[in-house]
Amino acid sequence: MVERIARACRKAERPSDAVDLVAVSKTYDAEAIEPVIAAGQRRFGENRVQEAQAKWPDLRTRHRDIELRLIGPLQSNKAADAVALFDVVESVDREKIARELAKEMKKQDRRLRLYVQVNTGAEDQKAGVAPGETAAFVKRCRDEHGLEIEGLMCIPPLDENAGPHFALLRKLAREAGVEKLSMGMSGDFEQAIAFGATSVRVGSAIFGARQ
Ligand SMILES: *Cc1c(COP(=O)(O)O)cnc(C)c1O
Numbered sequence: 001m002v003e004r005i006a007r008a009c010r011k012a013e014r015p016s017d018a019v020d021l022v023a024v025s026k027t028y029d030a031e032a033i034e035p036v037i038a039a040g041q042r043r044f045g046e047n048r049v050q051e052a053q054a055k056w057p058d059l060r061t062r063h064r065d066i067e068l069r070l071i072g073p074l075q076s077n078k079a080a081d082a083v084a085l086f087d088v089v090e091s092v093d094r095e096k097i098a099r100e101l102a103k104e105m106k107k108q109d110r111r112l113r114l115y116v117q118v119n120t121g122a123e124d125q126k127a128g129v130a131p132g133e134t135a136a137f138v139k140r141c142r143d144e145h146g147l148e149i150e151g152l153m154c155i156p157p158l159d160e161n162a163g164p165h166f167a168l169l170r171k172l173a174r175e176a177g178v179e180k181l182s183m184g185m186s187g188d189f190e191q192a193i194a195f196g197a198t199s200v201r202v203g204s205a206i207f208g209a210r211q
Contacts, residue, residue, distance in 0.1 A: 001206055008193040019193050022069055022182070024203030027210045030055050036206060037063050045090075045201050047072025049081050056085060071153070071182075071201055073127045076100045083108050090115040090153040090182050092141065093127045102145040113150045115182055116141070118172060120165040121157035128154065131172055138176040151180025151198065162188045166195035 006016040022045040025033050033044070033055070042065055046052035049070065060066050069088040079100035082089060092098055092114050105112060116138055119128030129137045134152065141147040152173045156165035166183050173181055184192025186205035193200065204210060 001202060004190065005193065005200065008190040011190075012194045014193070019197055020199040022071070022199055022201045023206050024071065024185075024201050025207065026051065026072075026203065028207050030059055032207060033059060037066070041206075043067045043069065043199075045069045045071040045203075049074065049078040049085070052085060053081060074101075080104050080108075083110055083112060086112060088113045088115070088150075090151075091117045091127060092147075092149070093117045093119075093129055095137075095140070098141045098145045098147055102147055114141070114147055115151045115153045115180065116149055116176075116178075117153045117155075118169060120154045120168050121160065123157055126155065126157075131168060134172045135176040138178060149176075149178050151178050151182055152176070153182035155185075156183075156188075162191060163195065166192050166197070170196045 001021060005019050005021055009016045009018050020043060022043050023036055023041050024045040026047045044066060056068055067087045069090055070082055070086045071090045074082055074089060074091055074097055076096050083104040089112055117128040118131055118134050119126050120131055138149045141149050152169050154165055154169045156162040169181055169183055180198045181196055182199045182201060183197045184200035186202050189200035189202055
């Protein structure tokens with residue numbers, strides 16, 4: 001995986017360390033995760049707070065340098081748990097979540113790195129702010145909630161070419177004044193790297209197909 005990412009970077013004429021790999025371990029238990037940690041991977045993504053709480057505290061006492069990212073939707077009643085467990089939340093997608101995260105980070109004296117999720121395909125069932133509201137939302141996160149937004153994240157529609165969605169996310173990041181782009185999964189991370197991804201979220205290509 002690391003080699004495929006480095007190759008995609010070279011092809012895109014980007015430095016070979018320009019892209020971080022987030023290994024998406026959702027649905028996989030500690031036994032499946034340990035060998036990936038042993039191989040050197042330190043950055044992991046989970047999409048559910050409760051599932052992550054069940055397996056990561058233990059893993060983290062054995063491996064102190066893990067970076068854990070929440071990449072799935074966050075409910076406001078889980079904000080305290082999320083702030084306590086995760087280092088990065090990539091799915092900030094509404095005012096209420098921004099407010100709760102700000103409150104909890106202050107209370108727990110923890111500083112998480114944050115991404116705003118953008119619903120680039122304007123899909124009803126998918127989380128994320130509308131493309132046209134992204135810059136304003138990032139600004140409100142900063143000005144009203146004192147949150148630093150590090151980047152944008154998107155999950156393109158399954159049945160479409162992801163390229164235009166990656167291009168849109170890059171354009172929106174530039175407009176919103178944020179640097180990082182979390183885009184690309186097992187099926188399209190090389191394409192995402194060509195479009196400027198700074199991190200890719202890869203699950204099944206590392207761990208195998210999920211049940
Ligand atoms: C599951 C998931 C991934 C990884 O998907 P794969 O196709 O298994 O690589 C990436 N991002 C999000 C938000 C996910 O929920």
